[in-house]
Amino acid sequence: MAVMSATTRSLTRRPQTIEASWPTGLAMLGALLYVVGYVGNPSLPLPINIAAAVVLLGVCVWSGWRAWSLRGADKSVAFQLERSVLYVTTAFVLVRSLYGFGVDTYPLVYLLLAFLVTFQERQAAIGAVVAALVLEWGSQLLGTSAGAAELSAGFELQQQLDWASLTTRTAFIGLFGFLSYGVHGTEVLERRRRHRREVEEEREKMLRQAREYRLLNSGRVDAAAGDRTQAEEMAVYDAVEAVQHTTYVSLSLLKTALQCHTCVLLWFDVRGENLHIKELVSDSDGIVEGDIKPAKGVIGGISRRREPVNLENLRNGFRGIPYYRDPQAIKHFLGVPVIENGHLRGVLCADRKGGMPFSSTDVNVAEEAAAYILRAVENERMFTSIERTKFELGRFFEASRRLNGVLTPQDVYEVALESIAGIVEYDFAAITVFDEADNLHRIEALDHTGAFGVDVEDWQGKTFGENSGLVAMVVKNCHYLPYGGQVRESDPVIFTRDERLDAVRSMLVLPLIAHDEPIGTLVICHKEAGQFGSERREMLEVVGNQVAISLQNARLYAQMEEMATTDGLTGLANHRSFQSKLDEVIARHRRTEEPFGLILTDIDHFKSVNDTYGHPVGDEVLRQVSRVFKESLREVDVPCRYGGEEFAIILEDTDRKGAMTIANRLRESVAALEFQSDQGPFQCTISMGVTIWPTDERDKQPLIDLTDQALYYSKEHGRNRVTSAEEL
Numbered sequence: 001m002a003v004m005s006a007t008t009r010s011l012t013r014r015p016q017t018i019e020a021s022w023p024t025g026l027a028m029l030g031a032l033l034y035v036v037g038y039v040g041n042p043s044l045p046l047p048i049n050i051a052a053a054v055v056l057l058g059v060c061v062w063s064g065w066r067a068w069s070l071r072g073a074d075k076s077v078a079f080q081l082e083r084s085v086l087y088v089t090t091a092f093v094l095v096r097s098l099y100g101f102g103v104d105t106y107p108l109v110y111l112l113l114a115f116l117v118t119f120q121e122r123q124a125a126i127g128a129v130v131a132a133l134v135l136e137w138g139s140q141l142l143g144t145s146a147g148a149a150e151l152s153a154g155f156e157l158q159q160q161l162d163w164a165s166l167t168t169r170t171a172f173i174g175l176f177g178f179l180s181y182g183v184h185g186t187e188v189l190e191r192r193r194r195h196r197r198e199v200e201e202e203r204e205k206m207l208r209q210a211r212e213y214r215l216l217n218s219g220r221v222d223a224a225a226g227d228r229t230q231a232e233e234m235a236v237y238d239a240v241e242a243v244q245h246t247t248y249v250s251l252s253l254l255k256t257a258l259q260c261h262t263c264v265l266l267w268f269d270v271r272g273e274n275l276h277i278k279e280l281v282s283d284s285d286g287i288v289e290g291d292i293k294p295a296k297g298v299i300g301g302i303s304r305r306r307e308p309v310n311l312e313n314l315r316n317g318f319r320g321i322p323y324y325r326d327p328q329a330i331k332h333f334l335g336v337p338v339i340e341n342g343h344l345r346g347v348l349c350a351d352r353k354g355g356m357p358f359s360s361t362d363v364n365v366a367e368e369a370a371a372y373i374l375r376a377v378e379n380e381r382m383f384t385s386i387e388r389t390k391f392e393l394g395r396f397f398e399a400s401r402r403l404n405g406v407l408t409p410q411d412v413y414e415v416a417l418e419s420i421a422g423i424v425e426y427d428f429a430a431i432t433v434f435d436e437a438d439n440l441h442r443i444e445a446l447d448h449t450g451a452f453g454v455d456v457e458d459w460q461g462k463t464f465g466e467n468s469g470l471v472a473m474v475v476k477n478c479h480y481l482p483y484g485g486q487v488r489e490s491d492p493v494i495f496t497r498d499e500r501l502d503a504v505r506s507m508l509v510l511p512l513i514a515h516d517e518p519i520g521t522l523v524i525c526h527k528e529a530g531q532f533g534s535e536r537r538e539m540l541e542v543v544g545n546q547v548a549i550s551l552q553n554a555r556l557y558a559q560m561e562e563m564a565t566t567d568g569l570t571g572l573a574n575h576r577s578f579q580s581k582l583d584e585v586i587a588r589h590r591r592t593e594e595p596f597g598l599i600l601t602d603i604d605h606f607k608s609v610n611d612t613y614g615h616p617v618g619d620e621v622l623r624q625v626s627r628v629f630k631e632s633l634r635e636v637d638v639p640c641r642y643g644g645e646e647f648a649i650i651l652e653d654t655d656r657k658g659a660m661t662i663a664n665r666l667r668e669s670v671a672a673l674e675f676q677s678d679q680g681p682f683q684c685t686i687s688m689g690v691t692i693w694p695t696d697e698r699d700k701q702p703l704i705d706l707t708d709q710a711l712y713y714s715k716e717h718g719r720n721r722v723t724s725a726e727e728l
Helices: 006-012 023-035 046-069 077-099 107-119 122-141 163-212 223-258 297-305 360-404 409-423 470-477 534-565 575-592 606-613 615-632 656-671 700-716
Strands: 262-268 275-282 309-311 332-340 343-352 428-435 440-448 506-514 517-526 596-603 638-643 646-651 686-693 722-724
Touching (some): 023 046, 046 077, 223 275, 223 360, 297 309, 332 360, 409 428, 409 517, 440 517, 506 534, 534 575, 596 656, 596 700
Antiparallel strands (some): 428 517, 596 646, 638 646
16 A cells, blocks of 8 residues: 555564664773773863763763654664663763762762663663773772772772772662662563563454455465565555454444444454454443354354344343353344355344344345445455555566576576565475486575475485476476466475475476577475465566576576687687686785796697698697696696697696696606507607796796796707706
8 A cells, every 4th residue: 555554654664773883982982081080080170071071971962862863763782781881981970070079979870870770671781780880990999989089090000999988889889780670670671572562463463364354365474585575564554454444434334323232243264263353333341352153153054054144032141142251131133144255254243132123124234234344355455466466566577687687597596586585485496407418407496494394405406307297397398387386286296206395285387498498497385375376477487487588698608708718629728718817826826925836838749740640630639638637637727728739737736846746747648648540540749848936937927938938948858858947
């Protein structure tokens, strides 16, 4: 609804919290300066004491005004501690200042403590008492306490303490704090807890009434549902108030028109098991407060036949009217069923203590009143549905916007599940991806509330082939399952028979289709029935299409990124990627000064290989050498194709000895390879140059140049060898 009543706002608004801020630092500084005698000391110049007192009082007033202006907000414990320390420090400074004029106002400290302990939370109350004790004991130890015979300033400890004064003040501080908490504090805290409990009970009552009027789904309403649930609650609060107001006015008019003793609307609870009084207008004080069985008394006939019941001239002491605690002197009774689309929602009852029986005209009036109340419920239900749809559409467009901005598959999964959670409630959700080449499905991402009591975290990453599960069938047929989002089997197979979710009542398995080809599924499950109606399903289908497109785009982006950084022939990082990786490695190792190795290698006589055996064979030589590098090196090492038949290798956290060992191992592995050609088998060797950062060079280009010189030295001195830069 566009406008909310004050009741709605008070129940739905989550109050802001007042947190501690800069006065905390001022309070701590003031306490320290007080203890060492640099504020509130009569021996100091009067303007200094006045300035300190004015600043502290000003901040106290500002803090109090801040709390009063936000009196509807919650006050954090840190804020209350801040105020306690600030107020106590200010009081001590004023008391000691006034001692210079011969005025003893120390009892004001006790009164302030009593006030703070009474009206603050327990932690803040304890903080106030502790602050007072710290200030008193600290000032006594340094000879700066209020009322001392000779005040000093600084950090010089006193040889003798005024134990009489210290003991008395300590005892009174503890006594006032304890008594105030025991006498008043407990009562105030209990009153606060009772108020919070009443507000929460009123909130739950409103939500229960909304479900009974079918204004709100009967699914769970908890913190896990997030902003969507809060928005849905806000949409129904005014609807409940409007229905209650309409019902009350209708019953009041009906009571006046029919000259009744009591007019009451009995309504079924969410489960349809019991009736209770939804609204009444009565001259009697003997109305029941609990549930009413629908088969009890005269209500039973109305519930069974679903027709009006008009009883005349009832005997004295008749006990068949169930909404009275004790028998009443009721002479005439009229009950009208409230029926919506064939479902009995409640019973509208009226009775008289005397006068004429209810006529057929009275019955018609009562039926019209019941129909009017039902129309009010239906209207509010429609308005609530519109508000809910507006919210879901807003989340839908937000989901589309966010999905358009992601570039990696993992980001697509994360944003998709977050967006869907904002549109509908679910207890389990998953995204699967289908690999057409291998005919395999893979669970890529999932989210759950734990409502099914199953550890589903191990399901992520599991692959499975074609089977009779819903996921495989949805991919095969490119159509959602199950029909209507309702689970009709007691134990449906979603992925495989090994992954089971018991007690699923609502489910949607939607195909993810990109360019008319299925690439996966979106699975959503809920323990409550009726969660995924046609409108929500259609909206989720659109979101699913957006997820499929975003996922396809993310794959294309990854392929383009790989093409830009990977050599197509060998699968190694290309020259551009090598330059970038080397920059990153140098920057990282500058912070630790740990060494790393750089190798440049060249296939010996590679031009002769191409000329003798042909370029396809030469390409195969490059691929085989690259494979040796990839299989022989550690995961942290970076082999790259530097250009033509040249390769570069970055060896992380390796000294010269280690780099030379690795280089010779690679050289021997390549020399052991045997290549096939039309002219018979042949072998190749490689020459290598090795440098170590930062021993040989600290900057990138000089390091590459020096490594290239070491490689050239190997080629000039026999090939099939490794040369370190220190040999040059």
